[in-house]
Amino acid sequence: MDRQAREAWKAADAILDALLDLPLDQREAHLQALAPAPEVAARVRRLLAGSASEGPLDRPLPPLDPLEALEPATEPSLEGRRLGRWRLQELLGEGGMAVVYRAISAAPPLGQQAALKILSLAALARGGRERFLREQSVLARLRHPYIAALYEAGVDDDGTPWLAMALVEGQRIDQWCQARGLGLSARLDLVGQVAEALEYAHRNLVVHRDIKPSNVLVDEDGLVRLLDFGIGRELSSAATRTMQHALTPEYAAPEQFDGQDTGTAADVYGLAALTYRLLTGSAPHDALVVRAHSPERPSTRAAHAPAGSLERGFAPRLRGDLDAILLRGLAQDPAQRYPSVEALVADLRNYRARRPVRARAPSAGYRLRRFAQRNRWPLAAGAVLALSLLGGGLGVFWQAQRAERAAQEAQLQLRYLDSLLREMAPSTAEARQPDRSRLIASAAAHARQDLASQSAALATVLLTLAEIAQAAGEHGHSAQLAAEAAGLRDGLDGRDSPGFAEALVVRGRALWSDRNLGGDPEALAEQALAILERKAPDSEAHMRALLLQQQLDQGLDRAARAKATGDRMLGWCRARDRQPVELCGEVLLAVASLQDRQGYVREAERTYTELIELEAMRAGGDHARTLQVRTRHARAVLRLGDAARAAALLEPVLAAQLRIYDGTTPELAATRGALAESLTTLGDFARARELHEAQLAELVDQRGSGHPDVAAYLGNFGVFLMKAGDFEGALARLAECAAGYATLGGPDHAGVHVCNGNRADVLREMGRAAEAEPLSRAALKGIRDAFGEDSPLLAPRYSNLGRVLLALGRDDEALPVLDRARAAYAARGNPMAALMRLHAVEARVRSGRVPPARGWDQAQAARRQLEAGFPTRNPMRIAMLAPLARIACRAPLQLPCAAQRDEALTAMAQPTSPADARRQIDLALQATAQAAAGTRFAGTGQ
Structure with a gap:
């Protein structure tokens, strides 16, 4: 497509936006009044014809x-x-x-x-x-x-x-749970997904009215799809009477049998009925039973499930809160149910977080039991200590202890101090604390004064405060307090004691979190591990030292040792049913991060899902820790190709974080960056660029231009700029990315090779494939040397080099490289394998190895695979159109050359299409123009 044609499409698209706001019978008159150029008007009419709103x-x-x-x-x-x-x-x-x-x-x-x-x-x-x-x-x-x-x-x-x-390739939700032996928590996770879909429908004024297991499928990735809105209705429309032959008696709300108008209360009932089925193994009511009363308690129904069934084992856990939640959702009177699906799901979250549920009477005894379950430390000592801390009187409480009870009481006090002060780190909107640093400093000063004669207790308090400071982002303060604690423990037990090693680990984590502090966190980790391997090999302190080592290894590209350490920690946690929760949460995060970094994205997505469940049970779904993991999970979903779902996951996370944090934070930056990537894939380039630029500025300001997070983000920003069409800007950012990683870890750092590989992509898209080839080859070699021949990270590097060779016309060299890329993608179930297959088919057709008709059949098979693997709006569906057009136009009289060009042209005209894909389509249309013209002449007999 030449520049004049592109400008005509751009002008037509701008006019279309205005016309679509007008009634159908006024659009043509308004178009004539605008008097655009004839070629623009023709394109507007073509676009209007394709956007007719009447079904x-x-x-x-x-x-x-x-x-x-x-x-x-x-x-x-x-x-x-x-x-x-x-x-x-x-x-x-x-x-x-x-x-x-x-x-x-x-x-x-x-x-x-x-x-x-x-x-x-x-x-x-x-x-x-x-x-x-x-x-x-x-x-x-x-x-x-x-x-x-x-x-x-x-x-x-x-x-x-x-x-x-x-088409949803899945299994009905109840059969999915049975086939995989899912536990109660995993089943509630699936209910949460169904609830998200219903909440979205209700926000769009649509009620489903037929929630049942056969209308909820679960795909191979564990994601639900809600089907069959056939008896649903729009809430804005007139009331409709439900057809009795269309509803499902076992799951329909009582009012639907009477033909009454059913609003969102029917979906509240349906969701509760579906949850009842998943947790008890049977529907709330038999199909032939008249609805004169509420269903049997879920715990009672589950207790009568077949012997050995999972549902029978759920019975004790259903008793109490879950009984109350489901029976309220299944109330006969719609007014007695939860007012919305969101309210029902919020109570399920309360149950999982051990908070009081709204379905039960708010008695003082019930609330006290729930509070005690969430807070395992003694309430009396905690209350006194909290008052003492807030009033600045820690010394009064500690000095009042009798000497013979000091050791016993200190442990209780310090545990609760840990629980209390951790809440000073950003966690919820209600817990914002703008003066965290001052409070930590004040608590440390009181401890030094009041525990001057009790060095062991003082060391423990200072170490706890160091961990709190780190959680609050006060890394310098944390390192100072940990060093002070290490000195005290050295004087008490010597430099070969587990207590001394524990302090080294806390200090090492602070130094690694802020590289501007100096020091050698790696040496501290090695020293601590040497002590703990001998003195406390199966302790929590040892796991924390291993955690620090794994994080250091991951940051320094020691992939094999990082993975081995992660596997060791994960085994330790799973042998203890993920207890202690806090430590095992950190372990899961470290393992998922490593999986993500090494390209095992599907495994990472599953580990993040497990971690979200753990954090939500520990602190709630909107706690800062849970939100951070939800961001990482959404990034994995994005990398698996589902940008729409990723954006839907990220928007509520960003909103919650904006309510929590006072200013810009790394957590906010990470969420903005992930959302920007999702919006890029969805074609919202303007908003995505604003988010990218703001985030990069914040990271540089907070962490310094030499921080690895800044180098990583420069790489992300560079890839975005290529998609947005700023190729020169993309080259500049990716060069900065490579230079940043080289400064951190030398010229052979894996980050250098990833950034240079992406630079090669940009150069290829700019028509500078000869310059791209050496960069691409060096990137491939560097990633192979760093991660091994079996690393999934090699797949994009083989893909990069293969397409560079295609651009240079060296098909014979490109084919084995593309085949390696396809094999690497296919080994992990990545649908990019289909795109590699398509490029290889084109190379074989172009080189004459395969006749065009046979190549077209192979290309269609690749297309089907790609469409099955990527959602409708994913850019990979656009990237396939250029090679398809070139293959079809190799034999324009036999193959649908004109139709394939038209499809590519339509995609190119869409403003949401990424610039690199649009450029490839433009080149393909230019290359096939003569073949298409020959087809037209043949059709007219000329």
Whole structure:
């Protein structure tokens, strides 16, 4: 596409935005009044035609023979039939209202798969068309990662209505839980996903009204998809009476049987009924039982589950809070239920965090028991100590202890001091503390004065305060307090004692957290480990020393030792059922971070999910620690290709962090950066750039330009700039990234090679493949040397080099490299393997190894794999269009050259398409223009 054509598309797109806000009958007149250039006006009309807001189901249906309509279908199968652009394949399911077939697109985008839902003639005669219209209207409004999306709708020539929806390869939720032996917490996690989908639907004024296990599928990654809004309705529409033959008796709310208007209360009931089924093994009511009373208590029902079943083992844990929560959600009277799905899920979170639940009477005894479960330290000593601390009177309390009770009491005091002071680190909006540093300093001063004669107690207090200071970001203060504690323990027990080693670890962590403090954290870790391996090899102190070593190894690219240490710590925690929670939370985070860094993203995503559960139970879903892990989890989801879900996960995290922190923090920066990456993938480049620039400035200001986090972020920013079309800016940032890593770890640091590999990508996109080749080869070698031949990080490096060689026209050299890239991606189940296959097919067609027709079949197979692996809006779906067009136009009279070019042209005109993909499409269109012109001449006989 030349510059003039691009400008015409850009102008057309700007006009389109204004026209879409007008009624249909006013758009043409307004367009004529604007008087754009003819080529711009033509493009606007083309865009308007493609954005018609009326669904095809709004067309009148041809009349039906009533007798024929009421007869059951006699055709045994519809396989092979074509409806719209969809060709039906095997039957997926059927019910009284409709049948569902797997279907594949026979027109661009070719090979796309869908679940095609077809209304039966008998249902049509009974008024089912209204339900189909409603489902089309509802689904068209909903775009959420946990809701199966609507592609399109239509009516066949014989009057058969159909809906084409995203194909979900999954298992119904109750069967998924049974097949994998999921525990109670994991099942509640799935309920939380269903709740997110319902909350989204309700915010968009849509109620589902048919929540049941068969309408919730779980895919292989453990993600739910909510199906079948067929009896749902829009809350803004007039009240509708639920068709009794359409509802599911075991899960429907009582008011639905009476034909009453059902708002969101019906979905509250449905979600509670689904949860009841997952936790007890059976529905709340039998299909034939009249709803005259509430269902049996979940704990009682679970206790009567088959012997040996998981649900039977849940019974003791259901008793009490979960009984109350589910029975309130299943209340006969909608007014007695939770007011919203959010309220029900909030009470489930209260249960998991051991906080009082709203479904139970708020008695003082109940609240006290819950508080005691959350706070294991003695309440009386804690209350006195808290008052003493806040009043500046720590010394009064400590001096009042009798000498013979000092050792016993000190342990209780210090444990609660740890619990109390940790709350001074940012955690919740209610716990903001702008003067944390002053309070820590004040507590340390009181300790030095009041415990001057009790060196052991003073050392423990100072070490606890050092850990608190580190949690609050006061790393210098933390290092100073830990050094003081180490000196005291040296004087008490010597430099070969576990207590001394424990202080070294705390100081080492502070020095590693802020490299500007100087010192040698690695030497401190080695010294501490040497002591603890001999004196306390199975202790928490030893695990904390290993944790520090693993973090140092990870930062210094000692991948093998870091992984071995992580496996050792993880085994220690799992042998103790992840107790102690705090330490094992840190272990899970370290292991997930290493998995993420080394390219094992799917494993990292699972570990982050486990950690989120642990942190939410420990501190709540909106605690700062949990939010940090939720950000990391969302980044893993993004790297797995689901940008829409990642953005949906990150938006509430960012909002919660803005309520917690007073100013800019590394945690906020990380969330902004991840959200910016997600928005980049979704095409919102302007907002993404603002977030990137703000975050980079904050990181430099807080951590200094030489910090590894700054180098890493420069790399992220450089990749973003390439996607946004600022190629020169991308080169500059990536060069800074490489220089930063070289300063930190030398020219062979893995970060240097990653940044240079990305520089090669940019140079290739700029048409400077000859310059890119040596950078790409060096990056491949460097990553191989650092992480080994089996590292997943090699896949993008092989991909980079293979595409550079293709750009240089060296197909014979490119093919084995692309095959290595495909194998590396496929080994981890990464759908990028399909894109590598597509590039290899193009190389084989171009070099004459494979005829175009055969190559086209192979390319379509690769396309199907890629579309199955990436969500609809993922840029990889756009990246495939350039090679597809070039392959099709190798034989334009045999293959759909013109159709493939049109699809590529449409994608290129979208402002959300990344710049590198648009450039590749532009080059492909230029390269295939002559072939396309030849096709037109052949078609007209010229």
